[in-house]
Amino acid sequence: MGDASFQIGSSSPAGLPSLNPTESYWQTSHPVPVAEHRSTSSLPSNATVVIVGTGISGVFAAHEILSQSTDIDVLVLEARTLCSSATGRNGGHLVPIIHEQRPGIIAWELRNFHHVAALIESAGIPCDFRKLNGCLGFWNKTYFEEAKAALKEAAALAPEQTRDAVRVVEDAAELEELNLVGAVGAIVQTTAASLSPYKLVTWLWQDLLKKHEGTGRLNLQTTTPVTSLSPHSKEGNPGYLLTTARGTIIASHIILATNGYTSHLLPQFSSLISPTQAQMTAQLPPPDSPFSSNLIPRSYGFVGIPGMDHEMSDYLVQRPISENGATGRGELMYGGGRHAAKGYGVGVSDDSYIDPDVENHLRGLPERLNLAAQGSVRVTHLELLASWTGIIGSSIDGFPWVGGVPDHHGMFLAAGYSGHGMPNAPLSGRHVARLVLESLRNGGDWSGLQKAEVELTEKKGLSSAIDSDAVEKNFGVPVEYVITKERINGALG
Ligand SMILES: Cc1cc2nc3c(=O)[nH]c(=O)nc-3n(C[C@H](O)[C@H](O)[C@H](O)COP(=O)(O)OP(=O)(O)OC[C@H]3O[C@@H](n4cnc5c(N)ncnc54)[C@H](O)[C@@H]3O)c2cc1C
Numbered sequence: 227m228g229d230a231s232f233q234i235g236s237s238s239p240a241g242l243p244s245l246n247p248t249e250s251y252w253q254t255s256h257p258v259p260v261a262e263h264r265s266t267s268s269l270p271s272n273a274t275v276v277i278v279g280t281g282i283s284g285v286f287a288a289h290e291i292l293s294q295s296t297d298i299d300v301l302v303l304e305a306r307t308l309c310s311s312a313t314g315r316n317g318g319h320l321v322p323i324i325h326e327q328r329p330g331i332i333a334w335e336l337r338n339f340h341h342v343a344a345l346i347e348s349a350g351i352p353c354d355f356r357k358l359n360g361c362l363g364f365w366n367k368t369y370f371e372e373a374k375a376a377l378k379e380a381a382a383l384a385p386e387q388t389r390d391a392v393r394v395v396e397d398a399a400e401l402e403e404l405n406l407v408g409a410v411g412a413i414v415q416t417t418a419a420s421l422s423p424y425k426l427v428t429w430l431w432q433d434l435l436k437k438h439e440g441t442g443r444l445n446l447q448t449t450t451p452v453t454s455l456s457p458h459s460k461e462g463n464p465g466y467l468l469t470t471a472r473g474t475i476i477a478s479h480i481i482l483a484t485n486g487y488t489s490h491l492l493p494q495f496s497s498l499i500s501p502t503q504a505q506m507t508a509q510l511p512p513p514d515s516p517f518s519s520n521l522i523p524r525s526y527g528f529v530g531i532p533g534m535d536h537e538m539s540d541y542l543v544q545r546p547i548s549e550n551g552a553t554g555r556g557e558l559m560y561g562g563g564r565h566a567a568k569g570y571g572v573g574v575s576d577d578s579y580i581d582p583d584v585e586n587h588l589r590g591l592p593e594r595l596n597l598a599a600q601g602s603v604r605v606t607h608l609e610l611l612a613s614w615t616g617i618i619g620s621s622i623d624g625f626p627w628v629g630g631v632p633d634h635h636g637m638f639l640a641a642g643y644s645g646h647g648m649p650n651a652p653l654s655g656r657h658v659a660r661l662v663l664e665s666l667r668n669g670g671d672w673s674g675l676q677k678a679e680v681e682l683t684e685k686k687g688l689s690s691a692i693d694s695d696a697v698e699k700n701f702g703v704p705v706e707y708v709i710t711k712e713r714i715n716g717a718l719g
Contacts (some may be wrong), residue, residue, distance in 0.1 A: 236419050239347040239489040240501040240575040241619075242451050247577045247706050248614035250315040251508035251557070253307075255545075260432055261307040265445040266566060269473045272670040273301035273445070275662055276468060276475060277450050278491070279483035281313035282423060282647060283640040285430045286655030287662075292438050294663055301475065303468070305487075306450035308431055312485055312647065314424040315539040315577070315616030317506060317561045319525050320648040321360045321418040324392050326376035328591035329382040329384035330684050330704045335649040337701065339417060342652050346426065349433075353425035353545050354554065356580065359524040360418030362539075363401075363409040363594070366530025370411040373529075377711065391416050405596045410530075420525050420543035422647065447472075455480070455637075464635045466669075478636050479662045483655060485641045487575060488547055492631065492639070496699040497718060499627060499642040500620045501575035506561035508545075509608035511643050515597045518556055521547060530671070533565040540588070542595070557611060563587035577615040585613045602635050620646040623717045626653040628707040630661060632714070636670065638662055638711060680705050 253261075275291060277284050277300060284302065291300055296452060304310075320342060322335030346355045364370035395412040404412055431446065438444035450470050456465035458476055465478040482488055486501035511518045521544050528540040530686055540562030546554035551629040563584040564570050571581070589610060591597075597605040621642035623626060631637045638658040643650045657679065664672040679702025 236439065237497045237557050239493045239496045240487045241676050242453070242490055243311055243487055243617075244578040245306070246575045247306065247310065247580055248310060248580055249612065250310075250424070250506070250557070250614045250616070251612040253310065253314050254612070255600050256425055256428075258308065258428045258432070260428065260435065260446075261310075262448050263308060264447050264449075265433070265435075265439050265564070266447075269447060269450070269470065269475060270301060271473065271475060271478045273475055274298050274467075274666070275300045275479045275481065276477040277302045277481045277483055279311075279485070280308050280427070280431065280446070280448070280653070281311055281483060281485065282427050283479070283651040284483035285309075285434070287483055287513070287640065287651045288434055288444070288660040289430065291658035291663060292434060292444060294660075296321065298663070298666060299445070301477070302444070302446045303452050304446070304448045305472065306449060308448050309424055310426045311487070311577075312616045312618055313427050315506060315614055316423055316648070317401070318420050318543040318559050319360075319418070319527075319541055321415075321423055321525060321527075322649045323646070324361075324388060324415050324417070325373055325380060325413050328382065328704075329387065331682075331706070332380065334338065334653070334683060334701075334704050336417065338649040338653050339419070342426075342648075351426055351429050353421050353423075353429060355419060355426075356521070357419050360415045360527070361404055362405075362527040362529060363404070363406040363509045363531050363592075363709060364411050364413075365409055365528065365532070366534075367410050369530040369536055372536070373413060373718045374411075393582060402596075404524070409594075409596055414524075418525050422545075432659075439716050452491060462574040466510065466637065470657065475555060479599040479665060480637050480656050481662060482637070482639045482641065483645065485519050485647070486617035488639065490575075490639045495627070498714065500572055500622070501573035501578065502618045502620045502645070503567065503574035503581075503615050504561065504565070504618050504645060505563060505571075505580055505588070505615045506559065507585065507588045507613050508557045508559055508611040509589070509591065510555060510557055510611055511597055512605055512607060513635060514599075514602070515605055516599045517544065517558075517597055519547065526595065528562070531565070531594065535565065537563070538564050540594070542591070550594070560588055560589065560591050571623050572620065575617050577617050580613045580615050585610075588613075596663070618643070620644050623713070625704075625706040626650055626654060627709050628657055628703045629709045631709060632711045636665065638706045641668075653701075654703060654707070660702075676708065677700060680708060
């Protein structure tokens with residue numbers, strides 16, 4: 227979920243990730259030993275593949291390259307501590323959008339969901355993963371009617387994916403049961419989950435380090451911002467020179483998993499992916515709330531609150547409750563409120579400060595969600611444990627940018643998820659990694675693989691949500707996500 231808003235207003239390049247970010251509660255409540263990890267004390271001067279960024283896109287890309295090859299080395303460069311940008315600061319929703327998308331994209335998001343869920347379950351990754359119902363409450367009649375019409379359209383085109391998976395709620399008593407206060411309607415879906423993306427991604431990095439650092443195939447360097455990139459050919463082979471304050475690196479292949487910060491290194495993406503500041507809080511339900519001892523059985527999105535445009539939303543999940551509070555106290559992780567931010571946060575690549583007006587809005591959660599027991603006096607005040615911001619990458623046309631960068635041999639990008647990266651980034655990272663592997667095996671040509679994978683995704687997008695293992699292993703990305711000159715020119719108008 228997050229905030230899928232993408233009003234574009236920024237055309238100057240993003241800054242580098244700020245050096246003194248606000249503290250995300252996901253991070254402060256779960257310190258990890260590898261936050262400042264550096265595999266070697268100095269930087270290597272050469273690498274076959276460099277991945278820039280250690281969020282969810284970067285880790286899935288690294289995983290694919292390291293698990294699908296035996297001799298390719300990967301250098302990972304991270305500007306700050308491990309996973310300290312959007313992935314380590316987000317809303318904690320893994321929620322495919324089912325009610326208002328093209329069938330191919332619905333299927334793609336569902337595949338991301340099932341892929342991540344299966345990985346967490348099979349490896350037993352402790353990341354507070356909970357399967358839930360997703361509930362999208364509407365406070366604006368027009369937006370609700372539009373969403374209902376979009377759902378009808380999606381249901382006609384993708385009956386298998388929507389049947390029994392999504393339902394509309396309009397009945398006042400049922401809206402009350404959903405704990406919504408003053409909503410005109412809701413859309414409830416059965417495929418949704420909450421988790422700590424920070425726990426998931428830092429666990430995955432630690433697992434990769436365990437398996438591949440000792441062999442010298444994985445070198446992770448945190449607190450090492452890449453300040454610029456330039457083409458560089460070595461012995462006639464094209465590649466790139468990456469500049470950092472700790473030295474330069476020459477690499478034949480680069481994956482930019484830099485999301486909202488992409489245009490700092492690729493200024494030609496300044497208008498295509500805009501950094502946008504988003505804000506979160508952690509708030510504690512009072513002891514007399516039923517939700518201080520029993521978890522809310524759903525994740526929420528709130529749409530059409532006065533002041534919000536059609537694309538904006540608030541979003542809420544709850545952390546677990548554990549006996550001594552060690553792994554959670556039922557904190558309400560509540561974010562959004564971008565309509566209250568100056569300039570809607572667009573063009574801001576600095577997460578070192580919060581917007582007090584947004585915080586004020588987020589503190590009004592009890593005005594939208596009933597947190598009291600049936601028949602009890604309404605809860606009006608929650609203890610604020612933390613407020614922080616993070617940077618999303620808003621895409622000019624609403625679709626992520628995933629694949630080879632035109633006219634940049636050996637450079638690949640997975641970014642621009644417009645605040646909705648959890649059901650998009652994992653398999654986008656995997657897709658660009660596959661293109662890199664193909665390029666390395668095939669003399670720099672990866673276009674055939676991309677074409678085949680995208681075609682398969684489109685063909686299978688129309689069939690049932692989960693396919694055979696063979697299909698599961700071979701799909702690429704939706705056609706809209708592919709980076710072409712035509713798409714770029716069309717988007718820039
Ligand atoms: C407040 C907030 C709430 C959100 N809520 C949700 C939600 O509930 N559900 C959902 O689906 N999505 C949500 N999102 C969006 C989601 O978090 C992102 O789409 C997703 O995390 C993107 O992952 P990523 O790996 O591509 O980017 P990031 O996690 O941002 O990782 C990019 C990495 O690249 C590094 N980097 C950038 N530039 C450089 C450089 N020059 N040199 C070295 N390193 C660099 C950064 O430091 C960072 O670690 C939210 C985002 C925010 C900010």
